[in-house]
Amino acid sequence: MLQINFIKQNADLVKERLAVRNFAHIGLVDELISLDEELRKQKLVSENLQASVNTTSKEIGALMAKGEKEAAEEKKAAVTAWKEEQATVKTSLQALEEEFTGKLLLLPNLPHTSVPKGKTPEDNEVVLEGGTVPQLFAGAKPHWDIIKEYDLVDFETGAKLAGSGFALFKGKGAKLQRSLIQYFLDYNTAAGYTEFAPPLMVNEATAYGTGQLPDKEGQMYHITEDKLYLIPTAEVPVTNVYAQQIVKESDLPIKMTAYSSCFRREAGSFGSDVRGLNRLHQFEKVEVIQLVKPQHSYEVLEEMVNHVERLLQFLELPYRILRLCGGDMGFTSALTYDFEVFSAAQQKWLEVSSVSNFETFQTNRMKIRYKNEEGKTELVHSLNGSSLALPRIIAALLENNQSENGIHIPKALQAYFGAALIEKNG
Template sequence: MLQVSYIRENREQVLERLAVKNFKQPGLVDEIIALDEQRRSLQVTSEDLQSKANASAKQIGELMRTGKKDEADTLKGQTSAWKEEIKKLTDELASAEEELQQKIVLLPNLPHSSVPKGLTPEENEVVLENGAVPALPENALPHWELAAKYNLIDFELGVKITGAGFPVYKGKGAKLQRALISFFLDEAEKAGYNEVIPPLVVNEASGFGTGQLPDKEGQMYYINEDKLFLIPTAEVPITNLYRDVILKADELPVMNCGYTPCFRREAGSYGAHVRGLNRLHQFDKVEVVQVAHPEKSYAILEEMSLHVQGLLQKLGLPYRVLRLCGGDMGFASALTYDMETWSAAQQRWLEVSSVSNFETFQSNRLKLRFRNAEGKTQLAHTLNGSALALPRIVATLLENNQTEKGIKVPEVLVPYTKFEWID
């Protein structure tokens, strides 16, 4: 959530940056500024009347002690009128604050100055490409056919049990999945992250804190009886560990990681590009989350990007890094890098990670602060990234490593899988 004071003091810059994000309601900015002015005016008037009422209370006492009852009664009448006005102002102030809150949460985060303009994924900026794209024979199979051939994943069985988008991993497919999770967690620990196992359901306050609500409620699974949401990513519960927390400056950066299943309705996703593991309703992911000092958050974002790239390099997967354009960015993000791996059988790039800096957007909602060198509280910056999301990693590993003999398991995973080939 943007800070009202920043919007008020930087109106033109706010409008300019929102335009980069293709925000469709620029008039909302002036509505927020007007509501803030109304709120502040009501606050000043109320405080002025309260000050007069407090002073009159003392004066009434003095008049009563000196026998000036008539004057005291007159002043009592004036004080009562002031108190009635204060009550009315208090109600108006509460209403103005509620309306201001309802409107300000509709504003997305402002994109960083380096974010390119653009509306679609095709306008994202390619930062770098790494690794050679494998050349497969013409009879190479996509991962969903490989999964069936080697009895790794049963998509139809998942449909029978639950529905489309809930695959069943079997045999070496299940072991490969578990191996990747363990590998990603071990690499995160080596990088300095502390592992946590968070809840898989969160309340509305948690969803609001990280910006999923009210922006993405239609994409989240909701447990109506308990008013809880299944998590779309471990980012939500892990970041919310620090809701309403004041950290010490020397505790920054806070580095946590966690493995969780993730649940997304993916409403409106259809077509060939969602086949197999390309887009699921339930999938596994290892998430890395940091709470950082504002002066260091962008250096940390680059470090997080390099961490994810290191995982892809160790797996031997060709990849590229994209800086997302304004129109393709998430609601809460100030700057996002996407990492994509090349699917040799599908002949296209598949997103496997997003690494984002949210600056103070989440921490303002979370009231997540730290005490700076001057002893004053200040909003921290929050960052997170997929390290990594498993479905498309599995897809590209199967497709890119297929041979006539079978599917070669990356060397770094063999200590976890205990097998070198899927055959």
């Protein structure tokens, strides 16, 4: 959530940066400034009324002590009138505050100055490409055929158990997924990230803290009776671990990692983009999160991008890194890099990670602060990235490493999987 003082002091800049996002309601900036001014006026009226009540109440006591009952009664009448007026002002204030907060929540984060202009994924900038695209043999297949041939994932039973968009991993498919999760967590903890095992459901306040609410309410599974939400990513509960806290400066940066199942309603139902493992309602993902001093956050963003890049290099997958344009960025992000791996059998790029700097957008909602060297309390910056999302990684590994003899396992993963090859009869 943006801070109103920054908006007021930099109104033109805010409008300019929102335009990079192609934000359609730039007029909200002026509306918020006007509402803030009216709120301040109303609060001053309320405070003055309260001060009059307090001062006059003391005078009433003094008059009563002197026996000046008539003068005291006049003062009491004035106090009663002020309290009635104050009640009216408070009702107006509450309505204004609700309107102000509601409109402030509609403003997305401001894009960093390096974010390119654009409206669609086609406008994203390719920053870097790495790895080698494999040349597959003549009978190579897409992963949805491979998993049937090797009996790795059962979509039919998954649909029977839960519905379309849910997968049942089995046998070597379940082992491959478990191996990747363990490898990712070990890789992250070796880099200094503390592992967490978070709840898979969160309350409204937690979902609000990282910006899923109200922006992505329709994309989340909602348990209405208990007012809980199934998490779309471990980022949501793990970042909120430090909500409403003033952390020690000496503890920064705070580095966290977590594996979790993730739940998203928008899986879709048509076309190759959502076929097989390309898009699911439930999937597994390992996340990395950092809370850092503001002056270090973009240095840390590059560090996290390099961290994910090395992971893809160890998995021997062809990849590319994109800087997202303003129109393709998430609501809460100031700058996002997407990672895509190339699926040789599908002949397309598959997104497997996003690494983002949110600056103070999330921490302002969660009130995660620290005291700087001058003793002043200020908000930390939050960052997060997928390290990595499993389904499309598995899809790319199966497709790119298939041979006539079986599916080859990358060297870095063999100790976790316990074999170098998934054989056809395996």
